Amino acid sequence: MAHVILGLLLLAPQSLYGLIKNFEAGVALVYSASSGSIKRALDTLLDRGLIEVASVEPGGRGKKVYRTTEAGRQEFHDWMTGELSGTNLEVAALPRLFFLGLLDPEDRTPVLRRMQQRAAADLVDLTALEQHLDAMTVPAEHREIVAYQRATLAYGLASGRHAVTWFGDLADRGGPEHL
Amino acid sequence: MAHVILGLLLLAPQSLYGLIKNFEAGVALVYSASSGSIKRALDTLLDRGLIEVASVEPGGRGKKVYRTTEAGRQEFHDWMTGELSGTNLEVAALPRLFFLGLLDPEDRTPVLRRMQQRAAADLVDLTALEQHLDAMTVPAEHREIVAYQRATLAYGLASGRHAVTWFGDLADRGGPEHL
DNA sequence: TGAGTCATGTAACCTGTTACATGATTTG
DNA sequence: CAAATCATGTAACAGGTTACATGACTCA
The missing domain is CATH 1.10.10.10 (Winged helix-like DNA-binding domain superfamily/Winged helix DNA-binding domain)
Structure with a gap:
């Protein structure tokens, strides 16, 4: 803060x-x-x-x-x-994005790239978690509970994929178009 | 926690x-x-x-x-x-979604509906902010800075729209399909 | 036997919240 | 002039982190 x-x-x-x-x-x-x-x-x-x-x-x-x-x-x-610290992508990236116009233009794209990479890394973690969930056999009485855990994971995966492409696109364009 | x-x-x-x-x-x-x-x-x-x-x-x-x-x-x-407390949709909704299978089946859909409503309410706030930003004239020397603030807002709007439809779909289906 | 992991516990510290107190200025 | 808003300040508290201490078990 x-x-x-x-x-x-x-x-x-x-x-x-x-x-x-x-x-x-x-x-x-x-x-x-x-x-x-x-x-x-x-x-x-x-x-x-x-x-x-x-x-x-x-x-x-x-x-x-x-x-x-x-x-x-x-x-x-x-x-x-510096490092995109913060457990959560949104917490790590959005405040910096908000102020990115304060940096010299040449410093901006690398920051956007690191946001994309951070998003991609988070996505890798979630994918690993998904494979872990897929690998384990679920006892019948936990079917429903695991289904909601999977749904939570699915939400995370969807957000993560969205974040990767969004930050990627922004970095590709070198910043917001309408300057 | x-x-x-x-x-x-x-x-x-x-x-x-x-x-x-x-x-x-x-x-x-x-x-x-x-x-x-x-x-x-x-x-x-x-x-x-x-x-x-x-x-x-x-x-x-x-x-x-x-x-x-x-x-x-x-x-x-x-x-x-209860109330979906927490400043942030993800913080408010995802932990509850994760455990939703622990509730009686008839209690689940109302909770999903309230998540959708919360997402929709957050989206309304962001839209208001967007209109506020659109309404004000930006001095030339702040063009770039505001462009990144707009980009941040755009990210929030996109996530918010995604959240509304995602929770809406889940509630419409009455929960994850693959039980 | 030494490294790693299972396992609990402690205490100082940091960040932020709550809830309130205080007073100045504007405006219906 | 009363209410709202502008404006700063404070102190107790809550929640979580850091960093470390302690000890048992496992296995190469």
Whole structure:
């Protein structure tokens, strides 16, 4: 989540409240967070020097605008171009895709390729699981239970195949066409 | 995660180690957890009386087999048939789908219908977001950045449409065909 | 006998949530 | 002027992760 905040502040320096609204609106697609956790993350980022306070309006509860520092920009860049960590493809890839326009154009395609590869790797795991399920004989009283487990797996396989071709196509095209 | 453990113990009473292996293997599709968190969840479930120790092998570190209690079965049933909580469709629906065979056959289709409805509701939110994005004029210097945000949204829309039809089809068929 | 795996357990830590408190500004 | 919204802040808590400790069994 820290990286999502860094990205949002790179898009536009803004206040805690602005970030909260941003998360409620569009960013929820990619990551959801409560106001409390955004505040916490903001404090941590400040402590680590990855963001700084750009301005404070005078008065008791004046608006405080935060801005990503150079160190923060570097951290964000490392995250964008680094390992696609996260147990789940959507968690690993979508936040980065959302901010991909912040990278230099030449850095984008490799990231898309790694998303495709990650999707493909996930698919391989699921296929292995499927073969494992196919290999074992199911006692009659578990027929139904296993049928739903297979259905769950089938959903995963379908999503995985979709993800591989989707990220593959995007990488082939070198990004979204309508620039 | 507590509910996933309850479900696994309903499928087969087993030890902490067995659960860890289960999570590493098949269940990862649906939920992932570290060994430490499984232990923690197990202790909590014991405290709440939702599971109990079925047997302990003698000796220093003898195998301890856990079993879901009647209260645990009730809790699990409420979870399966209750609100599809969870920010994300996959998190809300897939674990329940995985265990759907544990419900009485007449209870299954309504659950599948609610998964479809949830998917449809998520899709409506994304469509609203899309219209919001379409409505606003984008300054030239943000063209690229917004293009990637649109691409992210497009991915979400495609997954959402897929989910709606997939859960819809499954509910129409009344469950997986190959029982 | 030494490596690997079966098997449980502990504790510090991190991240995020909940639920609330506080006050300023806008607008019907 | 009252209500809504803008705006920040806090503290307790919950859930999960990390990293390690411990010990038994198996088998090359």
